[in-house]
Amino acid sequence: MNLINYWPQSEYVTQCIRTEAEELAEHVLLAVHEPMQLLRIGAGVDQLCDEKNLLDHFLSIERPVPIIGRSGVGKSHLIRWMDAKLKLHSDYHSWHVVRIPKNASLRQVLELLLAGLEGEEFEQARSRISTVGEQLKTEAVADLLLTFMSQQLNKLHQDAAQMMAYYREHPESQVTLSDAEKQRLRDIQTYTLPGRGLSELITDSNFKKNLLNPEHCIYQFASRLTHGATDHELIRNDYQIKDGDLDFSFNLDDLSLSARQCVSTTQLNTNQVAREGAARVLNEVLGESTRTVFGYLFQFNGGGFQDLFKEVRRSLKKQNRTLVVLVEDMAAISAIEDVLIDSLLEESLRDGKQELCTLRSAIAVTDGYQGYLRRQDTIKTRAQYEWHIREHGQDRELTLERIIDFCGRYLNAARYGSEVLKSSWRVRESDSWPPVWSDSDDDGDDLKAFGYASSGIPLFPFNRNAIEALADNFCRKGDEELKFNPRQVLNEILLRTLSDYREACLLKAFPPADFAGIRVKTGLSGALQKLEKPERCKTVAAIWGYDSRSVEDLQSKMDGRVASVFGLDGLAALLKDRVSVYVAPPSRGMVSETSSRYEKSGALKGVSLEQVDADQEKLQLLEESVTLWFQRKKKLGQTEARILRAGLLWIYEQYAHFDWMGIREKLSLKSGAFVLIDLPYAESNVTGSKISFCLEKDFKIPKKSEFLQGVALALLRYDFYNPKFNGAIEWGYPNGFEDFLLYQSFAASWVPDVLQTLTVEARQILPSLLGKQLHSAITLGLLADSNNDRQRLNELLRTSEEVRAFEIPAIVPELRQAREQVLTAWNDQREDWLKLVSANDHGVDGDLALNAFKNAKTYQNPQIAKLSSLINQSLRSSISVVEVLDGCTRQDVFCSLLDEMADLVRDISDGGEHYPVNPGFPSAKKMRASLVDLKGSENWRVVKDLLAVREEMDVVRHLQRVNQIDGQRLEQVVEVLTNWKFFYSYVLPRLESENKKSGGDILKQSQDSVTRLLDEMTETVTDLWEESHECA
Template sequence: MSDQTGFICWTKKNVLQTIATEAPNPSDSVFVATHAPLDIRRIGAAGREARGEQLVTESELMTDFLERPTNNGVLVVPVLGASGAGKSHLVRWVRANAPKKPGRRIIYLPKGSTSLAGVVEKLLMGLEGAPFDDIRRDVSRLGRDITQESLERRLLDELAESLRTAAWATAQERALVGEQGLYLLLHDPFFRAQLLRDESLIRRRAAHAISGRGNDESDVPLQFTSDDLPSDVLDIGQAAVASQRLFRNIVANDALKLAAIGLLNRHLDVAVMQAANLGVGRLHKAFIAIRQALASEGEEIVLLVEDFALVQGIQRDLLDAVLETSVREGRTVLAPIRTLLAVTTGYYGSLVDTVRTRIESSTPFRYELRVTLGRGAQQSPETEQRVVDFVGRYLNAARVGQTKLDELRATDSRAVANACEGCPVREPCHAGFGTTATGHGLYPYNRPAVLRAVRASALSEEPDAFNPRAVLARVVRHVLTEYADDIAHREFPNERFAEDFPPRRDERVLSPRVSEQATSASEGQRRRVLLEFWGGAPEEFGNIAPEIHTAFGIPAVSGAETVRTTPSRPRSSEGPAEREDTAPADGLKESDRKRLAAIAEWNGRNAVLPADVAREIRRTVRAAVLSRLSWTDPATRPAPSAVIERAWPLNAQTVSIEGAQEAIARSVTPAIRFARTPTNARFFEDLVKMQAGIEEGTLEARLRLDELAERYAPVAQEAALESAHRTDGLLVEALRVSIVGAAARGLVVLSDKPAMLLSASLWNGGDERGDSAIRSPLWVRTEERHTEARRNLIAEIRNALGASQGNGEVQTIDGVRALSLINIAADSWDIDPARPRPGWAGPAAASLSSLAAAVAEQVELLTNLAAEIRLRLPRGTGFAETAKAVQQAIEAGEHHGYVRHDDIPTLKQRNAAATAQAGSRELEVLENDLASLDEDASFERRLAVAARDRGPGIGLMRSFLIENEKWLDAGLNRVESRDADDVGELVSRLAAVTKRWREAATWDGS
């Protein structure tokens, strides 16, 4: 027994030559080698007695078609089915197997000859002379004298002309025919350019007429759809005004749009015939002439049309010719004609009622190709076997190759050689991967893998139908060519293969538990795909056939059981598949079961995780993280719940789950991301069980949840601090505002130590200034605004730097952290509005916006104040001495009436207060401070001078000097007007004080 590891028993060349997705492509030998019986359903034609559906063989269909009496010389048998269902294959089989019979003339229109010239040539059967030669000559000009570009323009012109004279049947059509209808748009240069865009219908239709249908082109006829109307144009203003108006009406009115599409399609064939120089009716007359000639020879025509789409442009003439009865007045004047017509179901239903009625009047049956894979109990093991045999037959052809098949000249698939005969690895290969009913090896598939891949290849519009073309293209040709190197290098099966064949909604998938176990073993991702496809998605983890493990280079897991590899049959009911491992344990509600099933769908089928399930997962993970928030490192008061909600919201911005419906801005990076993996699916399942109160079997999930909380709690806390504007960078700016506010109150200066600055930054205001009487108006307003805003500022700073105790209020401050931030904040006292700062510090910062102006105004006021005082108190004269002299003067002059004042007791009281609280020292300090402010003085220095609380003394001194100056001047005047005998000692005293102040008024500072 040889080693099958990385074994390749086909070549890419053989695959491409033998695995054709179109019936005319393979050679006859390949066609015979790969032909498989089709599911053909015979259905009573419309209008006839219902007989139900009956499964028939190809031979029964052929016999019915060739032997059934015609209806007055006409028999049209439609073969219906979806694109790729095998209609063309069936027509070719009939052509290959139709018994040779004298008097039977077969006309075969394969898909390979789909140009207009090719179709016409086959229909004319080589007949010569007029009118046949004339038609050949005219149609041969396509591509030679008539280029594709010119044919495109002629198509538009002919279509416009046909619509200009078209009859209308509805109100909508009436607005679209004539010279002011679609004719207008088709001649408008702007809209013509739009209709001739790349991949437009007119371009594709012209290319089809000249070169024929492409290999990858759908067999649905090229017709206008709503997508072909240029409804997305932006520069419509370039079109004529009338064209713009019509176009807007069509785009805005769905009924009018449908009417436009219907009219364009009804007149398209006429436009093609006219543009191709065939003219309407010429081909019909030529074919009728053929039928007349053959009638005289007693022959009948068998017309085999592999694809009705290929006769676009001549469909009307051809249908008219094949539906025209042979018998007239009891005589056969036209050769009978039997037409086997392959046509897609949808297009057949869209034929004009009169055409369809004429077709169905010629035969009691129509045939449909439809293999239903079924679901659940409806899925037939016999159908499964036929599907497996179908794939196996093509796998064998790919191994044998076209060259050898052509040499065999086999006329029956049973006579085709089995490539597995004589293969060195046949024994282990067939033992592990299995065979078809006729002994063809299924490698690199096995039965479960084949059926799963086939179901994944079903067309979305017919999810239960077996589509041979799709299966050949994807399941056979694609895999054998694209994955051969992966197989040879032990890299198959892999995730790419699984992505190529995603499970259907009703397909069984690996449970998260089994999927996680597979992923955790060696070759994890490949093992997971192996179990899903080749293992039939087993309920339990284990090994499959050892030969398969060897061939793919995926070692069996030691000690694991061998699981039963049976094909997973889709369920017949809707909704997620239930499995044993997602079935609820005791205590789980129905809602919990649905969550578990949805998680399994998310993991195994790449389904979208329902929003409610994703939200519960996020809620659980988020709650675990938030429970670990620590407000002691750094010390800070716990952030309010509203702040946490904003910083760490319950949505995908915080916890993102791949495959859930999420709307995340590109600029947002979720903190926690869960990829679509088996491990995460298992974790989610356990979270659901934990929420339901089930702890058994969830220890691993609880440990992981704990680890997530530990890892992401610092991230959540940082986000909360940032949302609360408590990060270090923002706190520095808040502290700077607080320090400057305290400095404006005169509590600190720049040179103070950090401890002093910290104490000042936490000052909450409340006490009154001693020098409020000498504050400028702007200074007072600035200080009042700041004091009001400062209360919240200090509260937030304390919240950011303090620890909550007792009733939750901040009782202590983290001094180490605070001092480190103070050192940074004290570098500059400039409150720059461009720098980011906490939102809660904004009002306090704004209140200081006028501080610079207030400083300038206050310095000017102090300068003027000092000057006023020096006018009355020259340097070298002490204030106490002056106050004493004034007091003696009052006492001496009060008795004689020389001291006149409204309230002498109050004057004495105020003078006594000034004497007690004011002194020359305060004035000297003020003058020294002002002298230090040169032009280069910093803002901090100017702020210190302006903000310094100078107490009440300076203000009282000024008031004392000015008020007493007034009564002294008045008293002196009165004394000087009296006789010298009355003056005495009082005159000397008053004169001395007054003289001193007058001299001070002219003092020059020297």
Template sequence: MADFRGFLCWTPETAAATINTEAVSPSRAVFLATHAPLRIRRAGLDGRAIVSDGPLIDENTVLKDFLSLQSDTGALLLPIVGDSGTGKSHLVRWVRENLPPSDKYKVIYLEKAKTSLRAVIDALLADADSGALAQLRADIHRFTDGVDSATLSRRLVNALSESLAATTARDVPQHARPLAGPRGLTVVLQDPHVSAFMLGQGKFIPRLAEQLLQDRMDGEPDRPMAFTMDDLPTDLLDLHRAAQVTIKLINVISGNTQLQQAAVDLLNQHLEAAVKRVASLGAGRLQDAMLQVRREYARKGKEIILLIEDFALIQGVQKDLLDAVIEAANRYGSTTLAPIRTLMAVTTGYFSDLPETALTRVRATAGYVYNLNVPFTRDDRGESEITSFVGRYLNAARVGRDALENEGGQQVRNPCETCDLVSRCHEQFGVTSEGYGLYPFNSSALVRTIHATAPRNDPYAFVPRTVLGSVIRPVLVDHAGALKEGTFPDTRFRTQFPTADIDEPLSTDVQEVVEAEDHLDADRRKIVLEFWGGAPDHAGALPSAVIEAFALEARTFSGTSATPRQPVRVQPEEREKQQAETETTTEKLPRSLQAKVSAVEDWLTREQVLPQAVASDLRTVIATAVAQRYRWVNPLMREQTQATIRSAWPLNARVVSIEGATENIQGADTAPIKFKRTARNSRYLRSVLLLKNGQPAQRAEHVRRLSTDADRYTASLTTALQKNLQITDDDLVLGLRAALIGAALAGLAWPGMDEAELLAIAFADGRSWARQDAADRESAWSRALEGHLQYRTPLVERLRDALGVAQGEGKARMIDAARALPLLRRAVAQWDWQVTGSDIPEWVKKAVRNFADWTDMVEAQNASLRRKLDGIRRHHPRGTTGAQVLAAVRDALLAAVDASIPVPLAIRAEITERLARAQDADWKILNQLEDDLLRAEEPEAPEAARITAAVRDRGVTIQVISGLLQASDAWLTTALEHAASRTNTHGDEAARGVQELLTEWRSLSAPEEDR
């Protein structure tokens, strides 16, 4: 058995080829098959104004009027007036297609798509065989064949310039006099720099030139009819390149809107003259030709029927053509020119600019125009007319262009008649009076989609071109795939067709039920309920065929009947009654609060943008509730000031993001608190507004939800605070590592130490730190330590604030070790500083200014220590004791005294002092240093070994021992030389004793195998 699921009774390709938005595009067969009666009003004239209170008529009345009205001059002019897309061209074509065949008439038809000069002249002069007319046609052909659009554009600018140069102050209003004459607007056009701007891509002149040379193609957008302010060179970035007189005039125009409009008007007034000049149509040549045409047909006894689909697009010949068609046929009691009946489509704006002579002719003959700007009123919604119009196009899309053309378009077959689903389809989706099914629309969906695409200032307007191009074609062509796949209508449909102000939206109550109970397709079901269901008062009000066609789950909803009802369109008066009842329930609220609550309702039901003031109130309440509930205990953290909290947790979209609110702010897409456009959220947000203003919430659960949300998002506030204060886990790991490397520079921390010791050292402010071995430190090491200690206190204070516990806003008094220890372990996992500047928190940067060279400093310091140790080992090899070295020095000193070798008092005092200091030194430190260096110097030594060797503070031992050995070695070397001198000359026994002592001293420095 056939069903509706994924059912298409058309193909997208056929629909696209058949449904045209332009009256000139379809063939005669398609045109006749899709024609539906237009809304036409006979409208009188009050001066140039169109009087709106005239009778509604149909196309047949227009045709009858056009053929029967008599003009005492033999020249009838009937304008069809309307905005773009209202069907003006369609009506002109309908008249053409329905003109009764008659040898009495000569029909001249100017199509909207054929507005090139060549096409217009050929159509006007067709079948006219005089030599002058043939010459005119030949001239136009030669002109259009021999020029391209770029050349024609330049010629048009030059012709405009010449025409403007001939103007005088009397030709323009007083305020526009600076634009007249040879030093007026013409100098702007003559300037090469400015003319290049006016000839740029997209400007009016090049587009006009293209239009004069080429007919309009199918699908091409409407062509420009005149200059606008955008075509004026008032915003040139490099105006300085223009001539001074040009610069001066442009500056005057740029600062005066009234003068800008005058310049546009002046250009448009001289545009036709410029076109005629470049096309050799000057001096009324076309008017004379048309009058000659009329004379020829007068001799043949014919009456001319002139049909113009869009008068505004016949650039360059409008004035001459008007003058020719209103020229009286009857003169001095005889007919010298063929009578002419002109039916022309013209836009509302262009109609008001018609020459007074033409308007006089209209007023003097028919006295009215055909006005197509006829909207549906609240009392006259014209739903039957809408469905009839659309039904014809839906049927044509099912039949297809080729079939329609084969059938001739008169007797159009109806595929619905042979469809297996016809009964159910027509019953539940609807059918027109002509028998055409509305599927995939129904009456409600049609009206709502048309309202959604109508101008906001005229919501009841029915613009055929808009209906076809923005409603019918998109659904049949663009959405066909989604319908077949069971995903129609989707979010794209909702975006294309927002709820119109004049239509009742789907209520919050129904949306809430759908969201709660339809877990598969809540969003799609809500769209279907609103458009196809007519926004009913319960969620089950959808016909079974609609549910099936759109692949929705058939189910019964809470509080609804299992049997769906047909969609009911809410009448305007009923909607006003419902609105009045709603207002009564909230009448006790202040007016401003009522408006905000209503705005949240419209945000949901009409998908309107949430006003900024309302969104701001909601964000303030919700974000503040989270901040006020914050306890500063998970994790433990020092309580921050309100200013700090507000900086990290601003009352804007970076914290609370609301779908459908204006959120042009960076970070809104990652806001921790997000509200989707749902019925549940709509009710909740309305309650938030009420609570903010001291009113009870709509539901008690909303108060609980606000409290729950305040607790729920505390983790997000923690993250925001940590990020804003730069105390995230990653930041704190860098801070702890900086504190530990700083302590290492001070000789207080190195790899492998106990975690408790490292933790204590990391939080020490370092105010009392000073290395005892400062003299043994490299200069770079000392500078790095000094720089770090200068900024260590604020570094440590930030660590304490982030990882400590305080009372109120006081200093941290206790460290949260449970959180700190894991971070410490991450920090000591690597004892280097391979960090880029952008990754370093601001509060760390000053304390690590020289840390980038940390690895080099370690290597340099170890090399320095190796050199010092090697110097000591020359006089104190490993295996000898400090006591032996001290005894050797003392014995040498005493022997020298006994041998009468001179020992200056200063040297004796220095060595004696150094001996005393060395006596108190810990000589074992030398072996510890050597062991550390040996481990650091192994080929595969770990980084920890190198760092440990470099950072240990070994006090003054190295400096004291090294100083003693160096001073003793220098003195004893001098004493040895003196003793040797005495032995060689005198054989002094005492001197030989000194030599023996010195030899013993030397032996302390010799390698062990040589001793």
């Protein structure tokens, strides 16, 4: 047989599957009606009831019966069902039934109320309604609505002022005020100030332009009064003013003075909280203003709506008829809700005499509707009960069964089409209408493979699993329980599937890959990847084999003939060993099957079957958490995230070879006990993690997401069998080999990326590390003989031992201490940067190191300049001593000068009278010998370099010069010249004194010698000064 006949034709889908009850023909509505579950709330204990209980209560009470439910649960449908049932009642001929659709305009509401009523007063009312209705323009009504809102705001201010005055006089009464009421009074006080409040703002000619925009709430509200509303508009709008409706994206100078004062005083243009408060106040007056508009527009013979309603009831009383009012949505009668409710509550008896007809009424109310909440206590008290439509609170299986039966009813009706249903309704012979549709051919095994609803209706092209999969994904949020929301079921299950894919099914191309965005479980994905058309196979397995985690699991949940009907012969062959025919929902338990499979395979020897079943349940929870994580429905839990990070760290530790990247040491992925690996959309990510398991965008790429999902599950399963990755049984567990292949494949791509990322990250500090050692080299003066960066880098490659081997004594203690400090840290500094560019002791990535070195030269170290300054201070005494030789430009001059100094010592000594005799001062012989000993080239270089240091301003060159001076030789030079300086200062005044006394040859000879020596020294200083400037 050809199953395509069980797929409703497109025109029948359009006729019979509608999301709004009022769009369905009455016979279709009865054909698809799914019995509702109601909760009766009133005095005493709340009670679960059915539709018959509701109908019986409705027919027994003359009070408006409130039917309450969330949007989409079927309130309008229930009202229409009541209307249809009343038509079957034996007393229907004596009832005047008025059903007000939820998308009706104000004019339509009034016309429906008066339909079929005869009499002059009703003709006049209809004429008035027609005349006013034809003249109503949405723009004019919206403008009128703003005018009345302005008046209501002023009245609201007065009422609030009186209330606040009362509470000031009676402070003890303030304790009875709720927080919400206190906030309300504050809002009114803030936004309704006379002369500069919202009243002035909303009637300002420029600001009003925005409010009268067709997209604005005020205009939409007026449009509903004048023309009604489409289903799309009802879903989109809740007809409440929001803070976003108060738009100030224009020049405020265009507003009137009072309007500008309102904006500036309340900060409406800058403060969202202020706009929210203003919206609350406007909504408070919106309803009353709407009712004022209605009273202004519609007057009936000098009276109002209540008077007209009484006339209707008096007229029907004369005819001995009952008035029945059914309101599909209370919001549809917002303009007359108060007067209508007052009318519905009015007793038919007065002073024991019935003056008005009997009245039955029911009003559907969306949960939380403010118009109802204002009158809730009155309505509930008079009506005795509220009837709430239940969408959840049942056992999951019962809710799912309701959804399946609901789908079955619509499928059955759509297979007939509206016209056939209408014909069969007229000639129905039993309550079991409509009968189950069937093809003219006998039902075959293919149809049975898709299963049936509890009513016996074939579910093709769905099966129970498919309906459950779509319901779980679209009829609940996150961890919430499954809900029965008819509108969602119609849109997301039936229309999503039936509207566009009939021809595709005929061509065996249904379902397409990734249909409905539902993904197959990770454990099953790998096996299906090998099949022909793998992506479609995965989609069928994910939906028609919902929640299957393995091939064996899929075999137990989905008949292979389902795959065959969809043109997936490879998948059908995979499932042929385990054929199941669905008549009832499949058992969700898998314990015995799992246990027997493990027992047969011999896996996990020594483990009890009870433990295997418990383990399997835990593994399924792990798989569920990973699946929800990748579907972005739930964050990966803290425990699973910790295990996954540990697994990724384990992979890294096993496969990371940094020598391939030219790095000596393995870089750590831990900070204390924390693993620095980021898991997108997971708990407990550590701030500052540089490595990710994957990118967030990878979740949206099907193939990549599927692979990563398998890797995550493989690592979690491995840890389950090998706690803390201890390798207890390695990969020797069920499906371990597949996990191992995923693990290997992932490691082959992920680890190199990690190495690259960590290497780049680690080498970002390479210039600063090189900079530290560069500054150490400057302190040691190592770069004096280097002409380019490559030579300078080679200096940094020397070890501290090699540097010390060529070290000469420091000239001052500060330099000695600085040298020791940098040499102590030298090898560590060298190793810090060298390990980032060299995998061993034999080679360096020269280009990388040189590029980093160029950047390192830009780093500044203030300690270098400080050290240079300290050395200069310490050298001042030595320089002042050596300056006695200032003027020597060549070594021969230097030596000649020393000879003359030695001769002078000799001459003074030979005289015997003027040589210093201070204790500790060297003898003339030793003095002469020490002066002669200074004539060596090494000492000349010390003197020359020290004198040059005085003029060096560049810090780097200054440190290079002081490091080239032998401190030990400098000490010797300073000692000798210090003695000479003392000798000179001691001898000269004595010679001058003796010269004055005797004028002898000795004095003349000594003066000539001293004069000659001083002239030569002056000449030497001049030459040395010129030479030093040429060097600079």
